[in-house]
Amino acid sequence: MSKTTTGFTNKLEIPTPREKLHHPMDRYLRTERFPHIWCATCGIGTILTAFISGLEKSGLEQEKVAVVSGIGCSGRAAGYLRLDSFHTTHGRAIPFATGLSLGNPELKVVVISGDGDLVAIGGNHLIHAARRNIDLTIICINNFNYAMTGGQAGPTTPIEANASTAPYGCYEFPFNLPFLAESSGAVYVARWTALHIRRLAKSITEALLKPGFSFIEVICPCSTLYARRNRLGTGLDLMKFYHDNALIKHGADTREIDIRYQDQIVVGKFVDKDKPTFLQKRDKFLREKLGEKFIPYKGPQPI
Amino acid sequence: MTYWRVPLDLDQVEIPHGNIQIIVNQCKGCGFCVEYCPKSVLAMSTDFNRKGYHYPNIVKRNLCVNCNLCEIICPEFAIFVTDDKPRHPDPEEVLKGGGNHEG
Numbered sequence A: 001m002s003k004t005t006t007g008f009t010n011k012l013e014i015p016t017p018r019e020k021l022h023h024p025m026d027r028y029l030r031t032e033r034f035p036h037i038w039c040a041t042c043g044i045g046t047i048l049t050a051f052i053s054g055l056e057k058s059g060l061e062q063e064k065v066a067v068v069s070g071i072g073c074s075g076r077a078a079g080y081l082r083l084d085s086f087h088t089t090h091g092r093a094i095p096f097a098t099g100l101s102l103g104n105p106e107l108k109v110v111v112i113s114g115d116g117d118l119v120a121i122g123g124n125h126l127i128h129a130a131r132r133n134i135d136l137t138i139i140c141i142n143n144f145n146y147a148m149t150g151g152q153a154g155p156t157t158p159i160e161a162n163a164s165t166a167p168y169g170c171y172e173f174p175f176n177l178p179f180l181a182e183s184s185g186a187v188y189v190a191r192w193t194a195l196h197i198r199r200l201a202k203s204i205t206e207a208l209l210k211p212g213f214s215f216i217e218v219i220c221p222c223s224t225l226y227a228r229r230n231r232l233g234t235g236l237d238l239m240k241f242y243h244d245n246a247l248i249k250h251g252a253d254t255r256e257i258d259i260r261y262q263d264q265i266v267v268g269k270f271v272d273k274d275k276p277t278f279l280q281k282r283d284k285f286l287r288e289k290l291g292e293k294f295i296p297y298k299g300p301q302p303i
Numbered sequence B: 001m002t003y004w005r006v007p008l009d010l011d012q013v014e015i016p017h018g019n020i021q022i023i024v025n026q027c028k029g030c031g032f033c034v035e036y037c038p039k040s041v042l043a044m045s046t047d048f049n050r051k052g053y054h055y056p057n058i059v060k061r062n063l064c065v066n067c068n069l070c071e072i073i074c075p076e077f078a079i080f081v082t083d084d085k086p087r088h089p090d091p092e093e094v095l096k097g098g099g100n101h102e103g
Helices: A044-058 A074-080 A095-101 A116-122 A123-132 A177-184 A197-209 A223-229 A235-245 A277-292 B034-035 B069-074 B091-096
Strands: A063-067 A084-087 A108-114 A136-142 A187-191 A213-217 A246-248 A267-274 B015-022 B042-048 B055-060 B078-087
Touching: A044 A074, A044 A108, A044 A136, A044 A223, A044 B069, A063 A074, A063 A095, A063 A116, A074 A084, A095 A116, A095 A123, A095 A136, A095 A246, A116 A123, A116 A136, A116 A177, A123 A177, A136 A197, A177 A187, A177 A267, A177 B015, A187 A197, A197 A213, A197 A267, A197 B069, A213 A246, A235 A246, A235 A267, A235 B034, A235 B091, B015 B055, B034 B042, B034 B069, B069 B078
Parallel strands: A063 A084, A063 A108, A108 A136, A136 A213, A187 A213, A246 A267
Antiparallel strands: A187 A267, B015 B078, B042 B055
């Protein structure tokens, strides 16, 4: 049992492992819930490994990191991580994380969720959290459809791609997520695929240590729905596709990196700039206006 | 890469070596580790695990260079690598070009 500076205590007990072998990442995982529900050749597990490895490298304490996720395949990530985590309602991961981050500024709050959760139903929350530059790290796992509910077309489904609600192919214009995040005011924007695992882990470390709203889009193979409906093979075939078609272009103009169906995917770190966060800006502004009358919020106090 | 003679500093060369551990019953047989191992250390087995998936087998154990790629790419947390003593390359192996390049 360890005591945090805020006076709260956290129990972090390591459970008895399932087998004799201890995976080195077991201390970050709720191993009693394993094996996880993700399909064979799904990339979300790989992204979770990258997150844990990025978290280890960042040197943040396990008690000081909270993970929030929404609904969907990737929403399960919070439940599998042995960190303070919460599985929120559909689309409301960012509002919950905003409250958590503002209520306890010591915490590093990470949102791991999918494209359908963060960009479709939670789209408004995403742009406003980015606009306010709240100290959050968003990992948006993009598998191009609503995979948990049966492969419906979503806001990121590329034109021509087949989905269960688009049997002749999707004809809507999809979102370009890095452009959306950058134009809304995010200070760190990157895009990787589930194959660029080391670069993704490095990017996650950078995003965790960056104060402000950081957004990482991760392209993830969906073997059971997106790949099956579009006759693209398994997740392994999609990984090979990423290997052949991903172009690393750091600092690329986010306006020109939209994803077309089975076409080149531009990946890399696109935006990394410094901007005062919501709390820094608020404190500075109110101190100027109110002078000595202003009492800054010091986080939760022990009772 | 092949050499026409044994390099003179061969006794000073150390190749990192890892010990691969596979939690067989946690594997879902995606094949990521087999496909992306840079030294082709792993191969898919013909056996099934408890869940009915084929799992990876270690076929060229001594070629592992402890890069940890299998550990980080595995979506199931079913494979990991522990540090092992670095090994010295075998002179005959170096002349044949084996052991130090992709298998």
